Amino acid sequence: KQEVTQIPAALSVPEGENLVLNCSFTDSAIYNLQWFRQDPGKGLTSLLLIQSSQREQTSGRLNASLDKSSGRSTLYIAASQPGDSATYLCAVPSGNTPLVFGKGTRLSVIA
Amino acid sequence: DAGVIQSPRHEVTEMGQEVTLRCKPISGHNSLFWYRQTMMRGLELLIYFNNNVPIDDSGMPEDRFSAKMPNASFSTLKIQPSEPRDSAVYFCASSRATGRVMNTEAFFGQGTRLTVV
Numbered sequence: 001k002q003e004v005t006q007i008p009a010a011l012s013v014p015e016g017e018n019l020v021l022n023c024s025f026t027d028s029a030i031y032n033l034q035w036f037r038q039d040p041g042k043g044l045t046s047l048l049l050i051q052s053s054q055r056e057q058t059s060g061r062l063n064a065s066l067d068k069s070s071g072r073s074t075l076y077i078a079a080s081q082p083g084d085s086a087t088y089l090c091a092v093p094s095g096n097t098p099l100v101f102g103k104g105t106r107l108s109v110i111a
Numbered sequence: 112d113a114g115v116i117q118s119p120r121h122e123v124t125e126m127g128q129e130v131t132l133r134c135k136p137i138s139g140h141n142s143l144f145w146y147r148q149t150m151m152r153g154l155e156l157l158i159y160f161n162n163n164v165p166i167d168d169s170g171m172p173e174d175r176f177s178a179k180m181p182n183a184s185f186s187t188l189k190i191q192p193s194e195p196r197d198s199a200v201y202f203c204a205s206s207r208a209t210g211r212v213m214n215t216e217a218f219f220g221q222g223t224r225l226t227v228v
Contacts, residue, residue, distance in 0.1 A: 034216060043202060044219040089154070091217075096166065098144050099204075099217055101154040 002027045002094050006102035013080055014110050021075040021105045023090035033073050034099065035064050036089045044089065048075070080109045115220035117203050123226045129191040132223045135184055136205030144217070145178055145188050146202040154202070160186065161208060193227045200224050 003026045013019050023033070032051045036044040048064040050057045050073070056065040063076040077084055087106045091099035116135040124130050136143045144159040158168040160180045168178070175194070180186040190197055206217040 032215075036219075041224075043221040044204075046216055046218060049216045091154075098142070098156055098159050098167075100156075103153045 002030075002092060002097060002100045004090060004092060004100050004102035006088075006090060006105050008105060009103065010106040010108075012108040012110060015080060015082060017080050017109075018076065018078050019080055019107070021077070021088050021107070023073040023075070023102055025071045025073075025092050025100075027094050028068050028071050030068065030092045030094045033064075033066055033090060033092050035062075035073075035075050036091065038087045038089060038104070040086075047088075077107075080107075082109045082111045085109050115203055115205050115218055117201075117220035117223050119223060120221060121224045121226075123228065124193055126194055126227055127192040128227075129189065130193045130197075130225060130227075132188040132201050132203075132225070134186045134188070134203030134220060136186070136203070137218055138184070140205035140207050140218075141183070142206045142208040143180060143186050144204040144206075145186070146204065146219075148200045148202060148222070157188070157201075190225075193225075195227045198226050 005024045007022045034049045035047045037047050038044050048057045048059055050064055050066045061078040066073045085108050087104040089101055089104040091101045093099050118133045142161050145157040146154050148154045157170045158178045159166055163180045178188045200222045202219050202222045204217045204219040207215045
């Protein structure tokens with residue numbers, strides 16, 4: 001059974017810092033890995049999707065990497081801003097099982 | 112496209128009442144998912160459909176929960192009778208899948224916040 005872990009559970013950084021969020025998964029037989037953002041009281045917004053054949057994917061200040069064999073992904077946020085404050089979730093599908101989510105990392109960027 | 116549309120956004124009901132949550136997936140998507148989010152357990156898959164057919168409902172907590180997808184543009188999640196422990200945020204999501212292989216991006220609705228008193 002796939003299990004997804006995200007570390008740290010919460011992170012507080014000053015504005016302008018570069019930061020890394022971590023995601024690990026137990027079953028490496030995945031098709032892709034997806035990073036989401038969730039603002040308080042809101043739905044999930046898809047940030048990046050990395051296919052299993054890719055090593056990384058970039059969107060603006062966000063860069064996600066995938067090391068499938070070791071069961072790890074990182075989300076790198078460059079030059080963080082207060083507007084980046086949210087919970088970040090990673091999720092993987094494997095086999096016939098749709099997205100299995102981690103518990104998320106709650107990020108606070110302090111102005 | 113308007114994205115995945117869920118209704119209602121908020122629902123407050125009394126214990127024992129029937130609750131129906133609604134979802135309209137993104138046009139052209141052939142897979143639909145219902146998730147539940149709580150502080151304690153995070154996001155849990157309840158059920159998912161592929162081409163309107165339920166594929167896996169092992170996440171449905173009890174027989175009080177049921178879901179239908181009568182056509183490609185509409186799905187419901189029903190709880191009857193509702194209990195206070197059902198209080199949570201319920202999300203619907205959709206994606207394009209190749210058969211049953213979940214190899215494409217999933218998009219989520221804004222969720223329905225259910226409170227059972």
